[in-house]
Amino acid sequence: MQSVLTQINSVPGVVGSMVCNDEGRLAAQLFPPLFDTTMLQDAATYLADSTIGLQDSTGGMGLMDLRFADARIVVRPMAHSLLLLLCTRAVNMQLLSISLNVAVKKLERLVATLPPESAPVPAQAAPDKAANTGGAVAFAAPVSKAQAPAEIKSSDKGVLLTIQVLRKTGGSYWDNMMEMVSINRVTSVFLSDHFNTGAFKKVVLTNTRNNKKKKFPVSVIKDDREHLYDGKAIVSLASMEQLGVTDGDQVIASIDVGGGMFGWENI
Structure with missing residues (x-):
């Protein structure tokens, strides 16, 4: 099923895709x-509950296209299941529809073979860029086996983090995600404790090679039980260009205590 989703993600403008059954279980x-x-499972539950009402009120739903300021959510009903796509605002719907016509038939056959109560699907990263031939989202580090929490180093200047760049081809997702940085829960707690700030929404990154400095909004990767992202700053292409960094570079992370930061929920 992952190979079919990879083909869907190769359509320019598609950020991510998922399949759930009509009871809201992530497949x-x-x-x-x-x-x-956890976030995706919650979305699957809400999706299944919502589409029941839509099916009843409309007599059947062929495609649902939800449009937001910077994104679109496309839902395609299938036999006893649902396909959800997160897309950029500029996704080509005509091209996407053609791809879905082929993919949906394959997914329906695969969903039909799943056991009635399969376990929740673990988080998965998209294929590495070297293996990506269809323009799908590609990330610098693949999912690996669980490992012990990494040691995060700090100094009087801040917390030392390693850069990991999110790479994407065939779309404009990271153009729309201008200057964004992600860290995992372990790293966010370490930063908060180091600067004694509690909750925060932005972090200042300083390139140790060229001393370029920039303040970025941050998001937390909550589900990182494998500790893949301990001590890492995952940056978009726009953020990479702003700092002049590449994969494996070291940056100093600090929090502007006097900068009027407000709460960052669920740290």
Whole structure:
């Protein structure tokens, strides 16, 4: 099923995709790592509950297209299941519809073979860029086996983090996600404790090679039980260009205590 989702994600403008059954149980997903499994499972539950009402009131739903300021959510009903796509605002719906016509038939056959009560799908990263031939979202580090929490180093200047760049081809997702940084829960707690700030919404990153400095909004990767992102700052292409960094570079992370930061929920 992952191979079919990879084909869907290769359509320019598609950020991530997932399949759930008509009871809201997540069957498969292919989203960037900042979308944790719990978040996607909650979305699947809400989706299944909502589409029941839509089916009853409309007599059947062929496609649902929800439009937001910077994104679109496309839902395609299937036999006893639902396909949800997160897309950029500029996604080509005509091209996407053509791809879905082929993919939906394959997904329906695969969903039909799933056991009645399969376990929740673990978080998965999209394929590495080297293996990506269809323009799908590609990330610098693949999912690996669980490991012990990494040691995060700090100094009087701040917390030392390692850069990991999110790479995408065939779309404009990271153009729309201008200057965004993600860290996992372990790293966010370490930063908060180091600067004794409590909740925060932004972090200042300083490139240790060229001393370029920039303040970025941050998001937390909540579901990182494998500790893949301890001590890492996951940056968009726009953020990478602002700092002049690349994969593996070191940056100093600090919090502007006097900068009027407000609460960052669920840290």
